[in-house]
Amino acid sequence: MFKVTHEPINPEQLKEQSKDDKAGSFVVFEGWVRNHNEGKKVASLEYEVFESLALKEAKKVIDEAKEKFDILDVTAVHRAGHIAIGDIAVWIGVSSKHREPGFHACKYIIDEIKLRLPIWKKEYYVDGEATWVNCQGCYKHAHNHHTEEQYYDKQLRLKNLGPEGQTRLKNAKVLVVGAGGLGCPALSYLVSAGVGNITICDGDHLEVSNLHRQTLYAHSDIGEYKAVLAKKRLKGLNPFVTINAITKRVSFDNINELVSMHDLVLDCTDNFESKFLIHDACYFLNKPLVQASIYQSEGQLQSFTFKKDSGCQRCLWPEVPSPDSVGNCAEVGVIGVVPGVLGTMQATEALKILLNWGSSTDSSTLLVDLMNWSVSKIKRSKNKSCPLCGDKPKIKGLSKNHYGRLDFELELSELTDEDLAKYKFIDIRELNEKDHHAAWENFLLQKPLSLFENDFNPASQVDPIILVCQRGARSKTLAQKLRLSGATGVFSLNRGVSSVRENWGRIQGAQCQ
Amino acid sequence: MSKVLTIKYFALLKDEAKKDTETFSTNARTAEELFIELSKTYGFSLKPEQIRVSINDEFKDLSEELTENDTIVFIPPVAGG
Numbered sequence: 001m002f003k004v005t006h007e008p009i010n011p012e013q014l015k016e017q018s019k020d021d022k023a024g025s026f027v028v029f030e031g032w033v034r035n036h037n038e039g040k041k042v043a044s045l046e047y048e049v050f051e052s053l054a055l056k057e058a059k060k061v062i063d064e065a066k067e068k069f070d071i072l073d074v075t076a077v078h079r080a081g082h083i084a085i086g087d088i089a090v091w092i093g094v095s096s097k098h099r100e101p102g103f104h105a106c107k108y109i110i111d112e113i114k115l116r117l118p119i120w121k122k123e124y125y126v127d128g129e130a131t132w133v134n135c136q137g138c139y140k141h142a143h144n145h146h147t148e149e150q151y152y153d154k155q156l157r158l159k160n161l162g163p164e165g166q167t168r169l170k171n172a173k174v175l176v177v178g179a180g181g182l183g184c185p186a187l188s189y190l191v192s193a194g195v196g197n198i199t200i201c202d203g204d205h206l207e208v209s210n211l212h213r214q215t216l217y218a219h220s221d222i223g224e225y226k227a228v229l230a231k232k233r234l235k236g237l238n239p240f241v242t243i244n245a246i247t248k249r250v251s252f253d254n255i256n257e258l259v260s261m262h263d264l265v266l267d268c269t270d271n272f273e274s275k276f277l278i279h280d281a282c283y284f285l286n287k288p289l290v291q292a293s294i295y296q297s298e299g300q301l302q303s304f305t306f307k308k309d310s311g312c313q314r315c316l317w318p319e320v321p322s323p324d325s326v327g328n329c330a331e332v333g334v335i336g337v338v339p340g341v342l343g344t345m346q347a348t349e350a351l352k353i354l355l356n357w358g359s360s361t362d363s364s365t366l367l368v369d370l371m372n373w374s375v376s377k378i379k380r381s382k383n384k385s386c387p388l389c390g391d392k393p394k395i396k397g398l399s400k401n402h403y404g405r406l407d408f409e410l411e412l413s414e415l416t417d418e419d420l421a422k423y424k425f426i427d428i429r430e431l432n433e434k435d436h437h438a439a440w441e442n443f444l445l446q447k448p449l450s451l452f453e454n455d456f457n458p459a460s461q462v463d464p465i466i467l468v469c470q471r472g473a474r475s476k477t478l479a480q481k482l483r484l485s486g487a488t489g490v491f492s493l494n495r496g497v498s499s500v501r502e503n504w505g506r507i508q509g510a511q512c513q
Numbered sequence: 514m515s516k517v518l519t520i521k522y523f524a525l526l527k528d529e530a531k532k533d534t535e536t537f538s539t540n541a542r543t544a545e546e547l548f549i550e551l552s553k554t555y556g557f558s559l560k561p562e563q564i565r566v567s568i569n570d571e572f573k574d575l576s577e578e579l580t581e582n583d584t585i586v587f588i589p590p591v592a593g594g
Contacts, residue, residue, distance in 0.1 A: 182594045270594030293591040295524040300591050316565055316572060321590040325525075325563045334593060365572075367523055367588065372533060376521065376586060379571040 002058035178268035181339025189347035203249035213336030299342035310363035311380035464489035
């Protein structure tokens, strides 16, 4: 419930109205009128509210909060009219079963209300002056003392960019897949350069071990969707661009639609299946692609504009390489600056392509080693026997067979509760990767990968088992290996711990029966 | 006939060779033969079909013949992000 009132807000009464026996937590935010702002002494305030629009927008905000967080109900009231120092200007109460979602939802609601509701504030100062300080209702108006020309001033001075180039960027639609180590810097520079329409596609939640290299996020953001967090942060960076957040991984089912809606794609993912899927979709839809990958202190950068003579990804690698042909993220490790540099290079290539400056990596692959500063630029020629762009292509369209999950990879949402009860879960992450605060961490059987292979006997395995690691890469490799050595009931959990977290209630229910 | 080559290693191969570049004298005729020879020295965990080779800054087939003073780069697949 949201309302606008000209009467003083009565918190006791609102609290009483919010009572709910199902609730174990009640989080309240009160916004008070303070006696100073930007160095001036404030005597009182006046709020002007565009009420019909404010009510509609507030309802949207509350519905979003209910969708995002596990809460029961929301009561929110905003004052209108003239109010005094110390008065309550806005009151938000969130009831929920547990406190954590209550805190998150309350913060989300007040942040969005401040950002999106058409409410104007006039400050009356002690010295007798008065002024409308901002328009909170429209984010762009909140910054209306700055123009786009001012924002882009330093790059507009570039002779080969100018207003024409800036318009080109403003009209561009760019898809960035992956908002991790590569995606964070790439997104920052695309947004601040004024690429007008950006879609961020990432299905992961922020984890504490991401923060050393994923510089768009804060420690307090842990657990939330990266795509949503990145969008919020980037909107603050540049109010003149439109940003969409998609909280799903790219898949065979959504890739065509995603790619076809954009002019250019940045692949900032960290696994071969996604890279090949994105690459092939870009080939069939003829969209330029800028791709990077990293390994410790090294990176590879390549662009594909699918010109006649230059080689595509499959000219080099006809098949998707197996995940064990490189080390994995937890075992190999990375220093944050490496994806930082490579992601920035991706943004550079993307801007060059959008501005028609030409890409210098669309017919070659850059190998960069930050440890010894070596850069090798290796020419990629077309391979006549390429299964995608060769003389007799075998891949004639996107088909699940080329990227589909292997039959021992499981998606929990596809299992019934009854099936779920049959599996034994084994967490194969190393001890130092775990967050021991989460209840489920201690519920799963623990068998770190480093100890697993020595004492696992496939013949003695009775229950079907599901192997769980952080992302689903190590569990997949291990399941593959165990299957080859004769085990039949061994599966790998797709997406690893994110999937456990999302389905924790169901797993616990099924396993405790 | 023996020839002297410059060899560069990347990613997993660099870790396993414990060096990023070297000058190497070999009788190997092709890039594949060279890789197999080096595998014996360094115990590479990747097979020839799992890597790609660049000769003088251009991706080439592993069956490409080597000549004196070539610069060879062995490149394993990389997917991190």
